[in-house]
Amino acid sequence: MRLSGSLLFHLNLSYSSIEPGERGAIVERCYWPILSLLAGRPWLSLCVEASGHTIERIAEIDPGWVRALREYVGEGRVEFIGSGDTQLIGPLVPAEVNRWNQRLGVELYDELLGLRPQTALVNEMAFSQGIVDSYLDAGYRTLVSEWNNPRRTHPEWSNELRYQMVETRSPGGRPIGLLWVDAVAFQKFQRAAVGDMEIEEYRDWVLGHAGPEPRHLFLYASDAEIFDFRPGRYTSEPALDAGCEWLRVGAILDALHAEDLEFTTPSRVCDAPDRTPAEVRLTAFADPIPVKKQAKYNVTRWALSGHDDVGLNRMCYARERLLREHGGSAEDWRGVCRAWASDHRTHLTEARWAGLDRLGHDPRTNGVEVPLLSRAEIDHRGRKLRIVTDGVELVLDTRRGLAIERLGHPAGPRLVGTLQHGYFDDIFWAADFYSGHTVVEIPAHTRVTDLERVEPEIERRPGSIDVTATVVTPLGPLEKRVRVKRDRVELSYRFSDWLRPVGSVRTAFATLDPDTFGGEGVAIVCANGGDPERFELAGMCDQLSSVSPLVSAHGAFGATEGKLTVEGPEAGFELVWDPTETAALPLVSHREVEGRRMCRIAFSLSEVDDTHQEGAQLHDFSVALVPRGLPS
Numbered sequence: 001m002r003l004s005g006s007l008l009f010h011l012n013l014s015y016s017s018i019e020p021g022e023r024g025a026i027v028e029r030c031y032w033p034i035l036s037l038l039a040g041r042p043w044l045s046l047c048v049e050a051s052g053h054t055i056e057r058i059a060e061i062d063p064g065w066v067r068a069l070r071e072y073v074g075e076g077r078v079e080f081i082g083s084g085d086t087q088l089i090g091p092l093v094p095a096e097v098n099r100w101n102q103r104l105g106v107e108l109y110d111e112l113l114g115l116r117p118q119t120a121l122v123n124e125m126a127f128s129q130g131i132v133d134s135y136l137d138a139g140y141r142t143l144v145s146e147w148n149n150p151r152r153t154h155p156e157w158s159n160e161l162r163y164q165m166v167e168t169r170s171p172g173g174r175p176i177g178l179l180w181v182d183a184v185a186f187q188k189f190q191r192a193a194v195g196d197m198e199i200e201e202y203r204d205w206v207l208g209h210a211g212p213e214p215r216h217l218f219l220y221a222s223d224a225e226i227f228d229f230r231p232g233r234y235t236s237e238p239a240l241d242a243g244c245e246w247l248r249v250g251a252i253l254d255a256l257h258a259e260d261l262e263f264t265t266p267s268r269v270c271d272a273p274d275r276t277p278a279e280v281r282l283t284a285f286a287d288p289i290p291v292k293k294q295a296k297y298n299v300t301r302w303a304l305s306g307h308d309d310v311g312l313n314r315m316c317y318a319r320e321r322l323l324r325e326h327g328g329s330a331e332d333w334r335g336v337c338r339a340w341a342s343d344h345r346t347h348l349t350e351a352r353w354a355g356l357d358r359l360g361h362d363p364r365t366n367g368v369e370v371p372l373l374s375r376a377e378i379d380h381r382g383r384k385l386r387i388v389t390d391g392v393e394l395v396l397d398t399r400r401g402l403a404i405e406r407l408g409h410p411a412g413p414r415l416v417g418t419l420q421h422g423y424f425d426d427i428f429w430a431a432d433f434y435s436g437h438t439v440v441e442i443p444a445h446t447r448v449t450d451l452e453r454v455e456p457e458i459e460r461r462p463g464s465i466d467v468t469a470t471v472v473t474p475l476g477p478l479e480k481r482v483r484v485k486r487d488r489v490e491l492s493y494r495f496s497d498w499l500r501p502v503g504s505v506r507t508a509f510a511t512l513d514p515d516t517f518g519g520e521g522v523a524i525v526c527a528n529g530g531d532p533e534r535f536e537l538a539g540m541c542d543q544l545s546s547v548s549p550l551v552s553a554h555g556a557f558g559a560t561e562g563k564l565t566v567e568g569p570e571a572g573f574e575l576v577w578d579p580t581e582t583a584a585l586p587l588v589s590h591r592e593v594e595g596r597r598m599c600r601i602a603f604s605l606s607e608v609d610d611t612h613q614e615g616a617q618l619h620d621f622s623v624a625l626v627p628r629g630l631p632s
Contacts (some may be wrong), residue, residue, distance in 0.1 A: 003210040004262040004269070007253075008144070008181075008221040009034050010121065011050035012087060013057045015223075016343035017231045019351060027062045030224045033246035035068055037253065038077050044253060045263050049081035049121045052108030053338060059112055070113055079265035082109060082117035082140065086337040089124060089302045090131035091289045091528040091558040092313070093340050094320055098131055098529050100333040102138035118142060119266040121221070124342060125181065125292035126299055127282050128558065130530025132170035140176070142270050143168075144221065145282065146292040147180035153284035163215035165270055167277040171531040177277065179266055181221040183293050189220040193227055193249050203255045216269045219256075285535040285590070288557050289528055296551040296609065303556065303585050304607040306345040307353050308500075308616035313583035316340045321580055346611040370463030371486045378458060378465060385456065387465050391487040391627060396436075401450040401471045402480055404436035407489060408571075409627050413516040415566075415573050416625065424593050433600065435511045436482070436491055440475060442503035443549050443608060450478050475501065488576075488626040498618040504552040506544070506587065506602040508623045510575065514596040517568050522597070524588065525565040528558035534567075537599060543587040544602060552608040556585040564601070570629060575601065577623040584621055 011031060013023050038044055048069065050058075059066045072078040085104035088097070106116050118141050122131070125146040135143060147162045162182060167175050185206075192202035209217050225231055227245040257263070282290060289299045303309050319336050322328075335357075344356060377388040383399040388410050395406040397418065407416040419433040440448040454469035467482040479494040491508050522537045543555045557564060564575045564586050577584065584603040591598050605619055 002213060003207070003215050003217060004264040005206070005217050005219040005256065006047060006221075006264055006266065006269070007219055008047040008049055008081060008121065009224040010222055011048060011054050011058075011224050012343070013054045014051075014087065014341055014343045015225055015231050016347040016352075017349060018225070019349055023057065024061050026225055026229060027058055027065055029228050031058065031065055033228065033249075034224060035065070035072060035078075036246070037250055038072060041250075041253065041257075043257055043263065045077055045079070045265050047079045047081050047265055049083055051083050051087045052085040052105040052112075053087075053341075055112050056108060066112060073113065073115060079119070079267055080109070080113060080115060080117050081144065081266070082106065082120045082138075083123055084120070084337070085334060086341050087123045087343065088337060088340045089126045089299065089342050090122070090134070091126055091128035092299065092303055092560065093529055094317070094324075094560050095130065095134070095527065095530045096324055097320055097333075097336060097340060098134035099137060100330075101337045102134045102140070104330060104334050104337065106138045119144060119179075119270075121145075124302075125290075126302075127290050128288065128528035128530065129169065129171050129281060129283050129533050130528045132168065132176050133172070133174060133530050136170070136174055136176055142177040142179060142266055144179050144181060144218070144266065146183055146290065148183045149287060149290035149292070150280075150282040150284075153287045153290070154280070157280065160211075160213075161278060161280070163209070163211070163217060165216075165275065165277050167279045168282055169279070171533050175279075177270055178280075178282075179216070179218070179269060181218045181292070185217060186220045186222045187293075189252070190222070190226065192252055193245050195244075195248065199248070199252055199255055202252060203259065206256060206261070207259055214272070216264070283528075283533065283535075285524070285537060286539055286541045287555060288533070288535055289555060291555075295547045295554060298547075298551075298553065298555040299558070300553045300556050300585065300604070300607045301609050301611050302342050302345045303583070304553070304604050305609050305612045307348060307613045309345045310583050310605055310619050311616065312344060312356075313340075314580060314619070317583055318580040372462050373464070373486055376460065376465055378460075380458070385458075385467065387467070387484045389465070389484055389486055392484055392489055394482070394484055394489055396456075396467065396482060398456055398469075399453045400432075400434060401437060401452050401454055402456060402467060402469055402482055403434040403451060404489075407435070407573075407625060407627070408516075412571055412627070414513040415516055415571060415627060416510045417513060419511055419514070424596075424598075426594060429593050429598070433511045433598075435509050437509055438478065438493060438505070438507040439509075439602075440473075440501060440503060440505050441552070442501050443546075443552065445503070446474070448473050448475055450480065454480075488624045490622060490624045492620070492622040494620045495618045499614075500606045500616045500618040502612060502614060503606065503608055504546075504604065505606040505618060506604050507584075507621055508575075508603045510601045510625065512566065512597070512599040512601075514598065516571055517566070517599065518597050519569065521567075521569045523567045524557070525567060526557050526559040526563065526586075527561045529560050532561075537590055537597065539590075541588050541590040544589040544600070550608065550610065553587060553604065556587050556604065559586050565628070566601075568629070572628045574626040574628060575623055576626060577603070577621070582619045582621045584619075584623075
């Protein structure tokens, strides 16, 4: 048979919906049975993956399990796969945190297991090209991540690639090997193990992947805690038939072995001779941070939902900045990594959320000198308020809550503004598309905006012109400030202690001018957990649309440096914000309408999915729009 298979069991004692008191039962009912699969099966090899934090906890609960794992690794029966000190979402944390997470993880593996793994499983298979450097710096030579979502945005790939090791690169060009996980394959294995699929049917499905050339398939690469245990995340979890599921796993393996399937490990696949790996980029403009499984499971679940992801991430950013600027020990960095754990941001139990260490908020920012204005023109006629400084021309609409009609350089084209009703002939697009406003959508309930008539207050200051107004909405007053400086416009939104609604909250919209950014060579540049990545604006990207009534967004950019740049051939602009104040994420919508580019960027403060919990504060937000590439 020209097919080999690998089993990779992901161990996570920080599982969001599991209470600390249940961890001993997990080791007994889920982790020991993995090693027991090897008894009486000399032909079987398998993989175990865990964070350093999980290995540390297992060693405290049951050191015998760790000793047994070390013995099997020494015998070559188990290959240990790394993932870092903590299971965190790499594209959503700063590059320095990723570097420390991988470094500290390798050090713990060496201390507790006596090894330094060569292969790492990408946490939650949330991938960006930027995170590659952190793995390479820690000594890894191969990554494991999902095939299905990157494949969807790369139709040019051959399907044969899914069975082969490939190579991908960091933004700076450093290569690393990569093996694919097929989400359908591991979900099929789950169904067979819990009895929702007959073993014979599953066996035939696996054998159908054999081909004329050698192929590799991860039969399983997911959670170990779901067999003979129910974590309790979903009401739809199958009923538990205690003690039977690991027996079914063994029967599945026996059935595949009887058909001469070879059980292998990633290192053996990577060391196979005479293979020249294809080079691929997993990310794309349409999906800059691909994540495992279906579209409902996207990166916003760890950033914009949960109990209070935005607030928790804000505090982590503040602590990271403090350590980066003022120094800290390895244990200080370990604390930041563990505070950024993905499980704190999803189905975390009420007891664990109440006991969570918030780390405190102390960014220690220093005051920045504001350049004086040598040009400050104000023209307020009717509904239009026009302000011109040395490097900015801004027109606001006072009948639409200070929406931006025009933003650009006084001597340059419009960069961001409003596309008026009728700009497009297509009736589907025959609406006003504003900039600088806020939209709150509560599914099946209401839609609230700040596009109301206001009487603004205008204040001249030495370094700025400030325009303020309060918009009364059904959800409460929204205080808005537009501060026009020498080279930028700062937009601030204060929600007056609103509670976060069970809905999406998008603010500071930026609608790109199709005439200025209508041609080729337009790109978005931002960092997603590493060095900045460049994404050409081409094809469809629709992060602002809902996946379903239960999931309000299709994804986001990580923008982990608090900056997103829009580059054009002649002009562009930056969006700059401080994630230590509000860890919002930028969402992008892009398509072609009647031969013209329609692109909008908005910042999300809240999204809805299965992890969303009521009761969090809705955080205020400020962002600067900075024109670039224009006359000085």
